[in-house]
Amino acid sequence: MITREGRAKAAALRDRFEAAGAQVVEPPMLQSAELLLDLYGEDIRARAYVTSDALRGEQMLRPDFTVPVVQMHMAHGADPARYTYAGEVFRRQEDDPDRANEFLQVGFEVFDRSDPAVADAEVFALMAQAVAGLDLRAATGDIGILAAAVNGLRTTEARRAALLRHIWRPRRFRALLDRFAGRIPVPVSRKALLANAQPRLGSAPLIGMRSAAEIETRISALHADAAAKPISSGEMDLLDVLMNVRETVPFALSQLRDLTVDMPSISGAVEGLAARSDALVARGVDVDTLDFEASYGRTSMEYYDGFVFGFYAAGRADLPAVVSGGRYDALTRRLGGGAEIPAVGAVLRPGLMAELEKGA
Numbered sequence: 127m128i129t130r131e132g133r134a135k136a137a138a139l140r141d142r143f144e145a146a147g148a149q150v151v152e153p154p155m156l157q158s159a160e161l162l163l164d165l166y167g168e169d170i171r172a173r174a175y176v177t178s179d180a181l182r183g184e185q186m187l188r189p190d191f192t193v194p195v196v197q198m199h200m201a202h203g204a205d206p207a208r209y210t211y212a213g214e215v216f217r218r219q220e221d222d223p224d225r226a227n228e229f230l231q232v233g234f235e236v237f238d239r240s241d242p243a244v245a246d247a248e249v250f251a252l253m254a255q256a257v258a259g260l261d262l263r264a265a266t267g268d269i270g271i272l273a274a275a276v277n278g279l280r281t282t283e284a285r286r287a288a289l290l291r292h293i294w295r296p297r298r299f300r301a302l303l304d305r306f307a308g309r310i311p312v313p314v315s316r317k318a319l320l321a322n323a324q325p326r327l328g329s330a331p332l333i334g335m336r337s338a339a340e341i342e343t344r345i346s347a348l349h350a351d352a353a354a355k356p357i358s359s360g361e362m363d364l365l366d367v368l369m370n371v372r373e374t375v376p377f378a379l380s381q382l383r384d385l386t387v388d389m390p391s392i393s394g395a396v397e398g399l400a401a402r403s404d405a406l407v408a409r410g411v412d413v414d415t416l417d418f419e420a421s422y423g424r425t426s427m428e429y430y431d432g433f434v435f436g437f438y439a440a441g442r443a444d445l446p447a448v449v450s451g452g453r454y455d456a457l458t459r460r461l462g463g464g465a466e467i468p469a470v471g472a473v474l475r476p477g478l479m480a481e482l483e484k485g486a
């Protein structure tokens with residue numbers, strides 16, 4: 127339920143972000159579902175309230191602000207800017223009736239080309255200051271490091287692309303990796319299909335949504351995939367070491383730097399983490415006690431492609447993140463029609479903050 131305290135807190139936080147240099151924006155609650163829904167992750171897509179509109183096409187109640195803010199910004203060019211907003215977002219809850227399906231968010235988004243590490247640190251530090259009175263634990267990660275590791279795998283382009291698509295579904299990602307490494311047997315049905323050197327649909331009836339051409343393309347892709355060499359156990363071990371890095375920032379950085387000797391593809395992203403760590407220190411963040419998990423953030427918004435972070439109430443695993451955010455450079459490109467600008471942002475949940483303050 128949205129309370130008066132929550133609303134008051136939201137207004138105060140938005141004022142605070144405005145004072146930090148952001149322009150206030152108020153994106154409409156109803157957004158185009160057709161255009162925007164696939165920019166979110168599977169989870170949010172399944173939880174959006176969608177309705178039809180004869181005039182405007184499918185509409186949805188905004189499940190977040192970032193996508194509408196990026197869309198608005200990119201429609202007017204790709205200049206540097208800072209925005210803040212406050213208002214409700216809507217997400218259907220299927221399993222847990224205690225989780226709100228409508229709640230307040232206050233956000234801060236930075237579009238800035240000068241130095242991504244500095245912009246990351248600006249957003250993180252601003253959020254950390256806003257929640258300083260609460261007993262929260264911060265978690266950080268970097269989707270860019272894992273993506274760089276996948277891009278460096280010595281395997282086919284199709285396999286790398288499949289893994290990149292599934293970075294967001296850790297179990298599916300693991301299953302794919304194991305299959306590509308030859309660690310799990312090929313399913314019987316797939317074997318039967320592949321046993322036929324020149325499979326064609328022939329007179330089989332078409333019953334699904336896919337056309338004959340699509341099905342045949344897929345069969346050819348499966349043949350090509352079956353001919354690919356397995357990912358080596360050496361590469362698999364390195365990926366495992368990487369995905370299990372879970373340390374304070376300085377230790378994580380030294381482990382990751384060690385890994386770059388055998389995984390040169392991640393060095394750029396790891397040096398990005400080093401630069402971010404310095405920028406965080408310059409903003410007064412104590413990185414010696416800040417956690418970094420290489421697998422963090424793999425279940426949230428699919429538009430993140432670099433820094434990701436969240437703040438959680440200590441000892442309250444039942445509560446969602448009080449703060450969450452990250453970098454989404456590629457999203458500006460997708461909505462930019464040729465233009466792009468690096469971007470990072472985060473939101474707070476003022477309702478949750480008010481609740482935690484009351485309980486404290």
Ligand SMILES: N[C@@H](Cc1c[nH]c[nH+]1)C(=O)O
Pocket residue numbers: 189190191192193233234235427450451452453470471472473
């Ligand atoms: N829109 C994200 C948070 C965010 C803002 N900017 C970047 N990330 C969310 O709702 O979780």
